[in-house]
Amino acid sequence: ESGYALAATGRGSGAVILVAPLLAAACAWSGARVHRVRRTYTNSCRSSLVVVLDALWPLILTGVIAVLAAILAEFSSQQIPLRPDPGILAVSVVLITAVCLASFALGTRLTPLISAPLALSVTYAWLVIPWTLEPLWIRHMNGNLSGCCMIHQVLSVKVIASALALYGAIAAASLLLLVVVRRRAVGLTLGAISAVILLGGISTSQALVSGRQATAGTARTEGLRCRQGRVEVCVWKEHADQLPLLSATADGFAAKLAARGVDTIDRLTESHPSATPRTGSFMVSEELTDDEVKTSVAQGFAPSLSSVPGCENKIYSSSQQDAARQFLIDVAVAENWVKQILKVPTDNQLTNPQSLRTRKTLRSSSPAAQARWFLAVSSAVETCDPSARTAG
Numbered sequence: 001e002s003g004y005a006l007a008a009t010g011r012g013s014g015a016v017i018l019v020a021p022l023l024a025a026a027c028a029w030s031g032a033r034v035h036r037v038r039r040t041y042t043n044s045c046r047s048s049l050v051v052v053l054d055a056l057w058p059l060i061l062t063g064v065i066a067v068l069a070a071i072l073a074e075f076s077s078q079q080i081p082l083r084p085d086p087g088i089l090a091v092s093v094v095l096i097t098a099v100c101l102a103s104f105a106l107g108t109r110l111t112p113l114i115s116a117p118l119a120l121s122v123t124y125a126w127l128v129i130p131w132t133l134e135p136l137w138i139r140h141m142n143g144n145l146s147g148c149c150m151i152h153q154v155l156s157v158k159v160i161a162s163a164l165a166l167y168g169a170i171a172a173a174s175l176l177l178l179v180v181v182r183r184r185a186v187g188l189t190l191g192a193i194s195a196v197i198l199l200g201g202i203s204t205s206q207a208l209v210s211g212r213q214a215t216a217g218t219a220r221t222e223g224l225r226c227r228q229g230r231v232e233v234c235v236w237k238e239h240a241d242q243l244p245l246l247s248a249t250a251d252g253f254a255a256k257l258a259a260r261g262v263d264t265i266d267r268l269t270e271s272h273p274s275a276t277p278r279t280g281s282f283m284v285s286e287e288l289t290d291d292e293v294k295t296s297v298a299q300g301f302a303p304s305l306s307s308v309p310g311c312e313n314k315i316y317s318s319s320q321q322d323a324a325r326q327f328l329i330d331v332a333v334a335e336n337w338v339k340q341i342l343k344v345p346t347d348n349q350l351t352n353p354q355s356l357r358t359r360k361t362l363r364s365s366s367p368a369a370q371a372r373w374f375l376a377v378s379s380a381v382e383t384c385d386p387s388a389r390t391a392g
Helices: 005-013 016-036 038-042 048-078 086-107 112-132 136-141 157-177 184-209 237-259 290-301 311-316 321-342 353-363 367-383
Strands: 153-155 217-219 224-227 232-236 267-269 279-281
Touching (some): 005 048, 005 086, 016 048, 016 086, 048 086, 086 157, 112 136, 136 157, 136 184, 153 157, 157 184, 224 237, 232 237, 237 290, 237 321, 267 290, 321 353
Parallel strands (some): 232 267
Antiparallel strands (some): 153 217, 224 232
8 A cells, every 4th residue: 555654664564574573593503503512601700691781782672773774665666754653663573583582492402403494494484375375364363464554544453452362371471481590390390381472372363363353454534635515525635636536526416416317426535345325435556547537437427246245155144045146246337337327437347148138138127226226236236236236
């Protein structure tokens, strides 16, 4: 989403997919060096944690700077004010710290030739593979927020908390494992505490996102800018400079449709789709051409299943497949019809036989009958009720 600070932060933070595995290898190598000089490490006049942190802080700082540089480059490429999202920044910093500590702990127990490649491959796999797995909520635990978020979304607090809980637990458990003690019983106790902390972090992280769908965002509720005309047009503040043109286009389209007996929309909004009556939703991007403006606004006047939460799932999972299929065709033909009236291009060619029959029936009807049919389909979409359609 061009121009949206949250999306820019998310894309920039995607650098962690490369930074974290490389950093894991470097931290594991550093830990292996300590493993080779265990006697010096044990007998150091400084505490073991001080030795560890002294060895790791340059690596952690390097990783954080690399991710911040990627975020800065993303903002610079879009020429938007530098206001990175603090939640994504916090997750990136804690992720890098936890990965480094865990890899260092691994390195103190294995040789460099084993620990470094192992840390690199495991870290990379954890940041990438969950995005290909089901259940979908697993991907929200790993802190990879490069796909967040669409302009009508804000980052879910639970997603942030889930990643922080997991990586915070990994960091704490790793630190305890790195404490050097001379008494075996104390070492076993610290190991048991580390295991409890780690399991608690995993359980908490899972509980926070369990059941969640693929998106890390929730509906955005603030930041709309509106202009009242024949139709009220609302866009996100990032697109406010296009509001006059969008409003004028919407008013012109409303007048054309009213002349054909169609008056279904009082408000067009770029916000998250809702079931609000007489409200259409549309999408805007940066630097639209005049034709793209018309196509975008026209989409808001057409009935859309996505504008009614849960409607698409309801239709596609309906037990009455014939009625559901015809309903989908009616919606597609209605979109095609309204775009033809408004003289804007359509990507929907509707070449299957059932669609062609519906279009032929519609064309043979009078303009008044066409308008009544369109209103019936629009009403059926608002209630997500295929039985309310009148097309055949």
